[in-house]
Amino acid sequence: MENKLDRRDFISALSLAGVSLAMGMPHLATATAANAKPALLGGPKAHPGAFPSWPLFDQSEEKALLDVLRSKVWGRLGGKVVATFEKEYQQLLGAKHCLGVSSGTSALYTILGALEIGPGDEVIIPPYTFIATYNVVVLNYALPVFVDTDIESFQIDANKIENAVTPQTKVIMPVHVGGSPANLDKILEVGRRRNIPVVEDACQAHLAEWKGRKVGTYGLAGAFSFQASKNLNSAEGGAISTNDEQFARTCYSFHNQGQGGNATAYNPGSGTRATNLRLTEFQGALLLAQMARVAEQTKRRNENATYLSKLFSEIPGIKPAKLYDGTTSSAYHLYMFRFDKKQFGGLDRAQFLKALSAEGVPCSAGYGQMNKDAYVTGLAQNKHYLRIYGEKTMQQWLERNQCPQNDILSSEQGVWLTQNMLLGSKTDMEQIADAVQKIHKYSRELAKV
Template identity: 40%
Template sequence: MNKTPLIEQLAIDGGEKAVTTTFPWPIYDEQDVEAVAHIVRSGQWGNPDCAGAVADFEQQFAKYCGTKYAISCVNGSVSLRLALIACGVRPGDEVIVPPYTFIATASVVLEVNCVPVFIDIDPDTYNLDPKAIEAAITERTKVIIPVHFAGLACDMDAILDIAHRYNLRVIEDAAHAHGAEYKGQKLGSIGDAGSFSFQSSKNLTSGEGGMVITNDDALYQIMNSLRNVGRLPEGQWYDHFNPGCNYRITQLQAVLLSEQLKRLNEQTRIRNENGLYLDSLLSELDGITPLSRGHVTIRHAYHLYIFRYDPTKFNQLPKQAFVAMLAAEGLPCSAGYPHPLYRQPVFQQKNWMCYAIPDAVDYSQVYCPVAERACADEAVWIFQQAMLGTRRDIESFADAIRKVQQAVNK
């Protein structure tokens, strides 16, 4: 690692930046442009038959993930919704979710007239804590949605063991986890279904889009019908067997995703290696604790690199001020979510607009201490595109943190 003296004056005060590389996203070349241009010239932009380039990409993605089926749709929120409906949830059923994730993980539960049940996250990984799941199960619990947050695999052995004992379905939210693995299996392929997002920030992107994968024939038939206005292969064009909508992606998105998929393995390898290297560097800094990668063999997608910040080692500097200083140093970073999901107005004000949630459900009484600490004081995110940098770039991230610490403790 570069041990040259750091610039004393912080960039936020007019000094030079510790991180001088910029990290563009998305990454593309002329092959991406030409693939999209070919579709434009063809005039076949849509996807009325779920065929052509869309079917090709679905087959490629299923093969990549090691599943029988992949069903594309308009976004990752819809992919979760398709999976929930296919898993047979009924109004008033309960679905276990973490409070430290994007709103869609819980809001789609409301959309299918079910009740999100928030349980706390593990303090070392920020993923759903298996030890808390069993206590939250009632006779109305039907599904567990483990989120592989930041691209880090949940403890799937423990979660599947609980699910099997209580006859629950498991839908993996893998929106951050393209290319990540757990004991040699691609994330998303381990539970009953796995949901992905191709939104613009994601490690595999076409601007928007989603995918749900499964090995279950029955789930596939239902999800495939739901995303295509309820049609079935044996029916006619205007035969609609299920209450689905048009959730299809376009040929333009499909060819772009096919090109982007060619880069995913190498990009995931780089992010994973850089994450391990950054772990080693930040572990030397007092007050900075990289999240654990768990206790089994994994490949981390590092949609986010997350570390825990201890303000007592930075002269009680609040997390938001610390992140502002790091950002000024050129580090692509964020303070993350300001509060856990159950504190969102939709839950606190009961604005869920569905009829099946009992009046007794009161999210103002929910309190998950680990998630609260992560939001308020601890969690700092480094964005995925930065994890594609060189080793010297990764060293400069540690330099930026050390520089801020030296300045505030001076």
């Protein structure tokens, strides 16, 4: 008997073998998964395996740490490793100067310290960011002024910055949230016209590019973090990038107790205030080893994110974070997308996150409404701020900091996947999309769970 295999049987056979056709067809795993129940309803997990762990390391990190250990020079003063890292990171960024510091928070704090930000000054920041962006402002007893979020990009809305500027505005500090560039052209234009320095919080944005040039090299200075979750990782650590030689020297002095050079002295240094925010030789060694992989990892994240966004485009109610036209590369520290419950049969975001996690896809709701959090609003009752600004000004400050678009994004729509997930395979991306597709199909049933 002749053995005939029609097109449907052929596709089914390929699906069972784990093969996917790419001739303009959706991947077959999705077609199969669409007929499976979500894990919360008794079906199999869409992603039964594990995503790449973080951090990644090999013998190069071990050797780097042991070399520092055996050198008996563990701090940057008198050492050479941190200076070597600064030179290599500066070249990687295309910046003229780089300074290693103890954390991303330290980088921002050093920059604001070098600018002599203090009581009476205002610093423009987004509400959709890690709390450190706010903390460095209030540590200087300046007023953080929140500018609402562009809900499509998750970034600060550059079109709303101008209206937030006052005679007291001394810094505009956008954050490249998730590793994707904020709208730098518009932000820098406002800064130039109003003669206000722009400081780029690039703590999540290692190797992200705006018009072919690395972020952190456009404003007066950029700040980077090497905290444990970051794409370039030394557990803790940070760096400052700048193209201004004098500003680089001022930052070095501020982070080294007001003293220049590569040693400490018994006499006070220059300026009127400073601190110790130095990076250690151990951290510098880890960073040099980690840097050997960061370019290739960035490329992989971009490829996987692009593919995942293409798959998501086929699912109603899922909208990946917009990349501005000037973006030539994202660091994709986070893959961020918006969830529309109206397209998911009334399933709310908390239920969606629960269902997605059950499919073997770790996820989170991301940042909240920082400008409304008690940690921030309590500043209006801080005794030092009341003494400096007065009760009326602090009450007006609370009223100024309304961010309605951020309220919607942070309370209803935002969803995050972490950077290590984007180091996975193409199949991992397909299985993430499979999971969301299943949830979409069975959303009404899941809403009852």
